[in-house]
Amino acid sequence: TITPTGYLKDSGKKIADRLNGYTYGWVGSDNGSSRDRGTDILEEVKKYTFNHMQNSFSNKSWEIELPNGEYNVTISAGDPSYKDSYYKIAAENTLVVDFNAEAPGNTQYWAVNTKTVSVTDGKLTISNAEGSDNNKINYIEITPASGESLCSRANLNDDTVVNDLDKNILLQNIFSTTPNPSRADINGDGIVNILDYSFLMTHLGDTCSP
Numbered sequence: 001t002i003t004p005t006g007y008l009k010d011s012g013k014k015i016a017d018r019l020n021g022y023t024y025g026w027v028g029s030d031n032g033s034s035r036d037r038g039t040d041i042l043e044e045v046k047k048y049t050f051n052h053m054q055n056s057f058s059n060k061s062w063e064i065e066l067p068n069g070e071y072n073v074t075i076s077a078g079d080p081s082y083k084d085s086y087y088k089i090a091a092e093n094t095l096v097v098d099f100n101a102e103a104p105g106n107t108q109y110w111a112v113n114t115k116t117v118s119v120t121d122g123k124l125t126i127s128n129a130e131g132s133d134n135n136k137i138n139y140i141e142i143t144p145a146s147g148e149s150l151c152s153r154a155n156l157n158d159d160t161v162v163n164d165l166d167k168n169i170l171l172q173n174i175f176s177t178t179p180n181p182s183r184a185d186i187n188g189d190g191i192v193n194i195l196d197y198s199f200l201m202t203h204l205g206d207t208c209s210p
Contacts, residue, residue, distance in 0.1 A: 020202075028060075036048065071118075073140065074142075076137070087135055154206070
């Protein structure tokens with residue numbers, strides 16, 4: 001399946017560095033429950049593919065490492081072939097999707113919703129909310145809520161371009177810790193380390209919007 005432009009592929013693997021600048025995946029073990037219902041329309045791929053979160057008596061959650069802060073999180077849940085679920089999916093324990101596909105008279109297969117959540121531990125967690133049944137997640141969209149782009153977080157000297165000058169600033173502060181870890185602590189976990197370096201290198205060469 002071709003991954004749509006602007007999205008990262010998740011095929012149900014355990015959380016790890018995906019070598020694309022991000023660390024994300026399923027908590028504890030591989031999910032092993034990815035599905036592709038098949039479509040020739042590229043724009044529809046993200047709705048026709050999904051990961052089970054609750055099959056075989058399991059209760060799976062998903063995480064991605066992010067700098068601490070406020071994020072707008074959009075979640076799509078659904079299955080084009082079945083309406084056999086009560087979708088209740090949370091981000092950082094905030095209910096994002098609440099949709100009963102089994103409700104009498106329902107004609108919809110998908111639900112999409114956005115909520116603003118706070119990341120305080122360096123990772124965004126997506127989980128099954130209480131009362132959910134047979135959750136299936138299609139895709140997630142994550143954007144900073146503050147208006148500060150991810151690029152600007154890596155632009156440590158505020159010259160609009162992420163380059164070797166920013167990398168040098170980070171390396172000069174490597175392993176510095178709280179109470180003053182400096183702006184080079186991009187993910188806000190209290191220490192400047194390889195996680196911050198990896199984040200910066202992902203955006204090396206990017207030009208940040210004003």
